[in-house]
Amino acid sequence: MTDPELERVARHFKQLGEMMRLKILQAICKKPLTVSGIVEATGATQANVSKHLSLLAAAGIVTREKAGQRVYYGMKDPLTVKMCELVYTQLTKSG
Amino acid sequence: MTDPELERVARHFKQLGEMMRLKILQAICKKPLTVSGIVEATGATQANVSKHLSLLAAAGIVTREKAGQRVYYGMKDPLTVKMCELVYTQLTKSG
DNA sequence: TGATTGTATGACTATTTAGTTATATGTCAA
DNA sequence: TTGACATATAACTAAATAGTCATACAATCA
Numbered sequence: 001m002t003d004p005e006l007e008r009v010a011r012h013f014k015q016l017g018e019m020m021r022l023k024i025l026q027a028i029c030k031k032p033l034t035v036s037g038i039v040e041a042t043g044a045t046q047a048n049v050s051k052h053l054s055l056l057a058a059a060g061i062v063t064r065e066k067a068g069q070r071v072y073y074g075m076k077d078p079l080t081v082k083m084c085e086l087v088y089t090q091l092t093k094s095g
Numbered sequence: 096m097t098d099p100e101l102e103r104v105a106r107h108f109k110q111l112g113e114m115m116r117l118k119i120l121q122a123i124c125k126k127p128l129t130v131s132g133i134v135e136a137t138g139a140t141q142a143n144v145s146k147h148l149s150l151l152a153a154a155g156i157v158t159r160e161k162a163g164q165r166v167y168y169g170m171k172d173p174l175t176v177k178m179c180e181l182v183y184t185q186l187t188k189s190g
Numbered sequence: 191t192g193a194t195t196g197t198a199t200g201a202c203t204a205t206t207t208a209g210t211t212a213t214a215t216g217t218c219a220a
Numbered sequence: 221t222t223g224a225c226a227t228a229t230a231a232c233t234a235a236a237t238a239g240t241c242a243t244a245c246a247a248t249c250a
Contacts, residue, residue, distance in 0.1 A: 091104065
């Protein structure tokens, strides 16, 4: 890969390198949730969740769909969840 | 996953979320290289490469093997390279 | 031994960014 | 309209960390 390509891949991984964001992804991995739903699921503040969702959406990791005054966020690519599981089993395997 | 588990997964992804480290991984993904070999391959300074390698080793992403005064670093798990490729195709797919 | 080479590390700076607070924006109901 | 609710964002603080420079440590060779 060229440097710009590596840069993009790194930026993608960086988004997955924050526990709060993984928590958010875990909350929406089954089905899309509203921001307040995610707030409730994660226990984080609304502002913090909203900020993380903006980053995740900008990175193309989550989808965003307005429904009235609510906004539903969902997983864009099932591969992301798979990757988290892969890393998890990889970690538990090596102790 | 529990919070501590998510924390570990996040920490792992965070290591992959830096271009310089991806560059290093790309350099050693075929076969292990010495630190100076990686320095040459990446163009980074020796101190910087060494620091990143310490982090990667601590995260269990690379292997470390001394051979005389040289130290060979290699990929610990081929899955890591697969993941990078997955993200790359995922990104190029979505533009 | 001393000199040299390969690797690691401590101290420092600058940058990035997670989280908070307060507020703005947008949407619906009465 | 007004009021209530849902989401986004600006300003800020504090913490983490990439990169640099100098130097320490370790292993080899003359």
